[in-house]
Structures are given as C-alpha cells and as structure tokens.
Amino acid sequence: MNDSDRSGKLPPDELGRRLAEVFDLVGPLYRRVQRKVEEGEAIEGLSVGVRAVLDLLHKHGPMTVPQMGRAQAISRQFVQRMVNDAAARGLVESIPNPAHRRSSLIRLTDEGRAAITAVLAREHMVLREVGGDLTEAEVAACLRVLGEMLKVFDHVDVN
Secondary structure, three states: OOHHHHHOOOOHHHHHHHHHHHHHHHHHHHHHHHHHHHHHHHHHOOOHHHHHHHHHHHHHOOEOHHHHHHHHOOOHHHHHHHHHHHHHOOOEEEEOOOOOOOOOEEEEOHHHHHHHHHHHHHHHHHHOOOOOOOOHHHHHHHHHHHHHHHHHOOOOOOO
C-alpha cells in the first residue's frame, strides 16, 4: 500500500475517471434545474437569466455587469441583456460606481428583492425534499469537490 492509498487520495487516472462521473451527473442536473426555474417563470415571471442576476445581487450586493459575468462564467453581453430586462421591470437599478466612472453598479430595488426572496423560498421548499439522509460532511465534501473542479476551468474565456 502506498502513501496515496493510506491517505485516501485517488491516483490521477482514477481521480479523472471519478470526476468524469461527476460531470455526467452535473450536466443533466443543471438542465433539469434550469427547466424547473423556467416552470417557476410562470409564477414569478423571471427568466433563468434574470433570476441569476437577482440572485447574485441578493447574495453579494451591488455589482457591475462585468463582475456578474465573471461570477457566473457567462458573457458580459448576456448579463447586460438580463440586467436590461430586470431594469425594464423595475427589479434592478443603476447607481454610480465610486471605483469606476464608466461601469455603473447594479443593485436590487425593493421589488427585485421581494421577487428573488419569493423565488428562493420556493426553491428552498423543493430542495428540502432531497433524500438520501445527506450529512453536513457530505454536502461540504460535494461543495469542495465542485469548487476544485471549477478552479481547473478558471482560465476558460466565457466572452
């Protein structure tokens, strides 16, 4: 038995195979969640893209469009379209950015905050139904693994 076997670490080839299994699950999961969010559009009237913008602003406070694009690994142009849609509905507003004159900060309005709060509450009720008797340690491990996988692709240009 070598050191990697005793430590529980997988050899690179086996790690690659196991992480490919994760990708095999993440793709269908993402698409199903996206469809579920789209179903919710009939309830809250928010597209997947607008929902993502509102969620980012809810979690992080005012952000610029480029910051949101980087955070979500999507193009600045797509984020700008979603911000425009949200602004047209009174869900977000632009405010001056003291750090950068040409790149305004986008922030939630009271209506936007209420909308994303309702969406998150509905989604929370769905996620509460996840089975498997998952433990905190298992969820933490999942987050760690997905975070490490995401880091591998940090260099990929999304614009």
